[in-house]
Amino acid sequence: MQFDDAEQQHEAAALGMWAFLATEILFFGGVLTGFVIYRHRYLEAFAEGGKELWPWIGTANTAVLLLSSFAMAMAVHEAETQGRRKHIARYLLLTALLGATFICVKAVEYTIDWHEGLIPSLNWHPEHLSHPDQTQMFFFFYFFLTILHAIHMTAGIGVILIVAWQTRRPDFSSEKKTTVEMLGLYWHFVDVVWIFLFPLLYLTA
């Protein structure tokens, strides 16, 4: 036995997960710091870049992600209620579906950006912009941050599907409650990252 009781095991898992999330805050935070500094210096160019984005797509996608967090919170709620494996699986699959919707919308958005010539280096046509070089930097940040976020979501969706599959085992709920809870912490964290990316990239133009 590694732990005295289930309570202690849960505490250790939560502590470890939050420590991992602290490193994730700094992972995203490094890029965000760069963004904040350059946004301050090239205020006009970054605002111009933000205006090239589609705020309604960003808003709709934020709503999808908030819904997915609610679905995940429901999955955790069901996991804490013993013996309702089908309910856990249902909410986990709903979370993954909403997450996949977010990724698909993002892919559509990137396609629009490509057609508008807003991809730095690869397809950059800044003829209509007044500060093309500085706005290109905005788009470097935009793509780096949103792709980094999308990678985190994709990994999350993968683990959610694995755990949803594991709920088929009859002995699932008693021992895997903590797994669902920790998966929930990760998913909500990725949601919080987007909660900050959305206004910084789309709304402060």
Add this chain to the structure above:
Amino acid sequence: MTEHKTPTSTLFATLIALMVLLALSVVASKMLQGAAATTAALAIAVAKALLVGWIFMDLRRSSPLTRLIAVSGLFWLLIMVVLTAMDFATRGM
């Protein structure tokens, strides 16, 4: 931890609050300009993050040690942002 789980009504109320805040941030971005718009957008984002952290991520029922670790990441981020900004602000460029 297990014996007092968050009721679904609380989770649903949190979702509604998050959606209202999202709508509010869009309205604020249409009505406000410049620094006021940025401040409002970030204040609303902080409110949303607090809701997600406190209710969905269950910090309200977490142990003091877990909360300390959760806050420490934000504290280190604050050091990074503030000291970097100070460097740029004092270069005299």
